[in-house]
Amino acid sequence: MRKTRHYFVTAPSLAVAFLCQAPAWGNDYFSNLMGIIEPRHSQVALSATDLTTGELIYQQNADTLLLPASTQKLLTAVAATAQLGNGFKFDTQVFSHFPIRHGKIAGDIYITFSGDPTLTTDNLRDLFKQLTDQGLYEVSGNIYLVGEPGEQTKAPGWVWDDLGICYAAPVSAFVINQNCIHGQLRPKMASNESQLSFASYLPVSLSTSAVFDKRKQGSFCELELSRLANNTFHLSGCHAGDKPINLAIAINDPALFASKMIEQLLKSSQIRVKGKVKVSSKRAKYHKVIASHSSEALPALVETMLLKSDNLIADSLFKAIGKSYFGEPANFSHGAKAVEQILTAAGVDLSHSQIVDGSGLSRYNLLTANQLSQVLMLIYEDKRFQGLIEQLPVAGISGTLRYKAHYNRAPLKQRVMAKTGSMQGVDNLAGFISLNQTGKALFVVLENGQSPKTKHDQIAPFSALFLQTLLDSAPLSAKEEPPLDTPIHQNESVKRQTEAK
Structure with a gap:
C-alpha cells in the first residue's frame, strides 16, 4: 500500500497541507486536488505527459484557446531553428559601387540594416573603423541607410500603453541599442518638481512636467508618458515617493533614430561626407561589400530570447x-x-489557433494547452530541436525562473526547465519537470484572467501548486533531489562558468 504523503506550500505565517492516498497518476487524485488549488476567479488549462511511458498524466480544458503570452516564444524558437538554421546571423553591411582611391569614394555608399536586435552603437563604430582602416576619409556622395519597404514595426494586438516601454520597442530593420533610451526622473531639491537625466547625445527630445508626491498624500498618483512625433516624449502626472525612477523608453521612429545616430557617429569617425544621410528601401545594384558586422549565430540569439524572454529578439526572428x-x-x-x-509540417495541429507575433505580446494570439504540449513533444523528440531544452530557464538557477517565487526553493528548484509567459492577467508556464532520477514529464499550465489583487493575495502561483502536485503523485522516488550529473545540473554548470567570464 502506498504511504500517506504530506505536501506543504509555505507562505508568511501560513501553511497548507494536502494529504492523500492514491496510486501514481491517479485521475481522482488530481480531480480532488484541483478542487482545492484551482484559482476561483481565473480560467486555467492544463496538460501533463509522462515522458518515460508516454502516458497522459492529466489534462483540463486542454483544447480551450487562451492567451499564450511569452510561451509563444517556444513556437518561434522551433520555427527559427527549422527555417533559418543554426548558422543564421543578422548582417549589417556597407556597400559601394566605387573603390576607395586616394582615401575617397567618388559616389554614394549604402548601409543595409537587417533588423539585428542586438546591434549597438559600438558595432556601428566598428563598421566605420573598418572603413578608416582601409584609408577612407571622404565620401563624395550620400550615405543611404537601407531598410524594408512599407515596414510594419508593431504587431496587431499590442496594447497601446505598452508601446512606450522598451519591452515593446518597435521591430524594425533599423535597430540600434534595442531601439530603447535609458534615463532617470529625479525630484528637485526643496520642490515637488521633477528633472530628467539622460545622455545628451541621444537624438531624442524628452521633457517633463511631472511632480513627486514625496509624502504620499495624494489619493491618486500616476505618471503618464506622451509619445509625440520625431521621437519626442513628455512625462506628466505624479509619482508617489521621493526616490529617483529609472526610465527605459521605446523610441517611436526607428528610421529617424538610426539616421541621426549615424550622423553623430560619422562626426567622430574621421570620415567626411559631402552629401547627406538618407533613409531608403532600395539598394543600388552592382555594389560590393566594403565593411560588415554579424550578430551572434541563431542558437545564442534563441538562448537569450528564451532565458530573458527577449521580445525584440523574438519578433525580429519572427519577421526573418x-x-x-x-x-x-x-x-x-x-x-x-x-x-x-512550418509547425504544421512538423506535425503540430494548429487548428483554430491564432498566431500574430513571435513574442507573445499581442492580445490576439490564441493557443491551447494541447498545442503547446505538441510543440514541447516535438522539441523533446526531434533531434533538430533538442538543444532548445537546455536553453530554457531553470527553476532557481537561470533566466526568468531564477527568482520566481516558489521556484527558487525545494521541491521545484532545479527540477523545472520551462518558458514563462506573463502579462497583465496572464501567468503561464510550459516546459519540463524532473520527477526523479530518471523520470521526466512535459507540462503546460495556462492561467488567464488573473486580477492583480488575486495575484497579490495568492499563497503561491497556481503553476507551482500544480507542479508540486505532479511531484507528489509520482512514484515515491520523485522526492529525491536530482543527482548532480543530470542534464539540468550539467547545463547550469556550463552557464555559471560562462556568466563568471
Missing part, C-alpha cells in the same frame, strides 16, 4: 522567418503564416 520562407519583405503577417506552416 517570414522573409526567408516566402522570399518577401519582412513583416508580421508573413512571419505568422510561415510559423504556422
